[in-house]
Amino acid sequence: MKSEIPLLIVGGGPVGLAASGLFSYHGVSSLLVERHPDVSPHPKSRGVNARTMEIFRQLGIETDVRQAGLDPALTRYIVSPTARPGCRAPHVWIERDGKRLSTLDLFGPGFTLLAGAGGEAWAATARRAAARWGIPLTAHVVGRCDGLADPSGAFRPAYDLDVSGAVLVRPDGHVAWRQRALEVGAPPDLDHALAALVGR
Numbered sequence: 001m002k003s004e005i006p007l008l009i010v011g012g013g014p015v016g017l018a019a020s021g022l023f024s025y026h027g028v029s030s031l032l033v034e035r036h037p038d039v040s041p042h043p044k045s046r047g048v049n050a051r052t053m054e055i056f057r058q059l060g061i062e063t064d065v066r067q068a069g070l071d072p073a074l075t076r077y078i079v080s081p082t083a084r085p086g087c088r089a090p091h092v093w094i095e096r097d098g099k100r101l102s103t104l105d106l107f108g109p110g111f112t113l114l115a116g117a118g119g120e121a122w123a124a125t126a127r128r129a130a131a132r133w134g135i136p137l138t139a140h141v142v143g144r145c146d147g148l149a150d151p152s153g154a155f156r157p158a159y160d161l162d163v164s165g166a167v168l169v170r171p172d173g174h175v176a177w178r179q180r181a182l183e184v185g186a187p188p189d190l191d192h193a194l195a196a197l198v199g200r
């Protein structure tokens with residue numbers, strides 16, 4: 001019997017499997033062929049990086065992957081927190097009204113903008129842009145005594161921000177966008193970033 005498929009993927013390694021999953025996700029059927037009848041006896045993926053987990057999440061298999069893996073407490077992998085877009089926003093202890101809280105407590109249910117102590121312009125722009133696009137967003141300036149204080153001074157190093165920089169965090173706690181510093185003379189343009197993030 002003769003049958004036709006629009007796409008042939010040769011090799012069932014991570015690249016082939018990811019391609020197959022992503023094509024299916026976008027409604028394109030494919031046939032994947034693999035010359036080995038079984039999985040490799042040697043571990044070839046002891047660690048999965050953050051961007052790969054993003055793709056797993058998009059494909060709806062993140063929970064399965066986590067369940068198939070070892071408990072993080074047993075693997076003792078080194079976690080390097082980073083505020084690079086796509087990564088989970090780092091935990092830093094900060095203070096509000098003298099009470100300690102984690103930056104993680106600030107995230108969700110909407111978007112969260114965190115600006116350095118000199119980044120009030122970002123907060124104002126973010127609020128305006130969010131209102132314009134109807135996007136739930138809370139904007140904070142971190143490191144001033146009249147709002148969120150940063151007594152340990154750890155916030156900006158952890159988020160790799162200049163005093164005038166800002167980072168936008170998605171409702172799920174992942175960094176969507178980061179501008180390390182406000183460029184002199186350039187008005188902060190969050191409009192496009194926010195619109196693109198919510199597909200407007």
Ligand SMILES: Cc1cc2nc3c(=O)[nH]c(=O)nc-3n(C[C@H](O)[C@H](O)[C@H](O)COP(=O)(O)OP(=O)(O)OC[C@H]3O[C@@H](n4cnc5c(N)ncnc54)[C@H](O)[C@@H]3O)c2cc1C
Pocket residue numbers: 010011012013014015016033034035036042043044045046047048049
């Ligand atoms: C010991 C080891 C440990 C590793 N640990 C990690 C890790 O912890 N984290 C990490 O991210 N990466 C790790 N890697 C790297 C990772 O395994 C590779 O980057 C990844 O497998 C590359 O994926 P790929 O799909 O490009 O190629 P491959 O994994 O090599 O897959 C190609 C597939 O194509 C098949 N194939 C080739 N030719 C044909 C053909 N003509 N017909 C049918 N099938 C064909 C092959 O059999 C193979 O299954 C490790 C690698 C090794 C060797």
